[in-house]
Amino acid sequence: MNTLLGRRVRILAAITATAGAVLVAGCTSSGSGGTATSADGGVDLVKAGKLTTCTHLPYPPFQSEIDGKVQGFDVALIDLVAKDLGVKQYVFDTPFETFKTGALLNSGQCDLAAAGMTITEERKKNVDFSDPYFDATQAVLVDRKSGVTSLADLKAKGKKLGAQAQTTGEDYVQGKGFDPVSFESSDAVLNGLRTGQVQAVVIDYPVVQGWLKNKADADAFKVVGNLDTGEQYGFTVKKGNTELLAAVNKAIKDAKADGTYQKLYEQWIGPYTPSAADSPSPTAS
Numbered sequence: 001m002n003t004l005l006g007r008r009v010r011i012l013a014a015i016t017a018t019a020g021a022v023l024v025a026g027c028t029s030s031g032s033g034g035t036a037t038s039a040d041g042g043v044d045l046v047k048a049g050k051l052t053t054c055t056h057l058p059y060p061p062f063q064s065e066i067d068g069k070v071q072g073f074d075v076a077l078i079d080l081v082a083k084d085l086g087v088k089q090y091v092f093d094t095p096f097e098t099f100k101t102g103a104l105l106n107s108g109q110c111d112l113a114a115a116g117m118t119i120t121e122e123r124k125k126n127v128d129f130s131d132p133y134f135d136a137t138q139a140v141l142v143d144r145k146s147g148v149t150s151l152a153d154l155k156a157k158g159k160k161l162g163a164q165a166q167t168t169g170e171d172y173v174q175g176k177g178f179d180p181v182s183f184e185s186s187d188a189v190l191n192g193l194r195t196g197q198v199q200a201v202v203i204d205y206p207v208v209q210g211w212l213k214n215k216a217d218a219d220a221f222k223v224v225g226n227l228d229t230g231e232q233y234g235f236t237v238k239k240g241n242t243e244l245l246a247a248v249n250k251a252i253k254d255a256k257a258d259g260t261y262q263k264l265y266e267q268w269i270g271p272y273t274p275s276a277a278d279s280p281s282p283t284a285s
Contacts, residue, residue: 049088050088054098073134073265081112081251099236105236105237105238118232129234129235135233136231138168139204141200148199164186168231170182
């Protein structure tokens with residue numbers, strides 16, 4: 001995910017339930033940058049009747065635009081939060097860097113961020129994270145014609161590696177001595193592999209799973225490594241927004257208890273196996 005693009009000005013309105021979100025015209029601003037209204041439970045929101053969510057598109061299967069609607073695992077989970085608050089979710093598409101710094105949360109543009117974002121100590125300096133809702137691994141996907149069999153083999157053969165800018169996948173390979181080609185979105189990463197700009201990429205495994213559902217991609221590329229980096233995803237709110245953070249954590253906990261989480265996981269990610277993320281821990285700083 002990326003800081004290279006200018007700010008996009010479209011709003012994506014996420015409708016509650018699994019239908020996801022519909023595209024609406026216009027641009028967004030909170031105006032005063034302050035709170036516009038309070039939802040059920042006394043949770044302050046930046047816009048009346050809306051839970052405004054920052055994200056960066058596309059990042060399937062967590063959030064992407066499908067047939068004019070923003071849908072995905074993150075979208076569906078935050079819909080549960082919005083339902084509990086008695087409002088609807090609206091999704092605002094913006095560069096990923098704003099999530100790491102908390103800029104749009106602090107300026108009152110968004111209530112929370114949901115972007116397949118890994119919980120890190122560095123990021124926790126700027127935002128408060130929810131309990132983890134997803135355990136992530138990084139996949140090494142290569143062009144079958146490259147002859148590459150592993151990340152180490154990639155380096156030995158001097159092949160080019162790609163990664164999505166400003167992500168933990170990029171950080172990981174840089175830490176291993178690689179100088180990856182940075183792409184601004186997951187779609188750009190895949191296009192770089194398809195066009196031969198790079199012969200391998202490192203990106204979150206669920207993203208790769210989604211790509212390989214396409215027969216042409218499955219025929220052209222293969223996974224040669226699954227890197228367990230111990231990453232967990234969390235949603236973020238402005239530091240100190242304890243009421244909204246509690247509402248998010250409650251929705252995650254309830255969804256895991258009543259089977260909704262498993263249903264959504266199987267719909268968007270794949271076969272479900274209980275993991276560490278199923279035991280909420282106090283990750284917010």
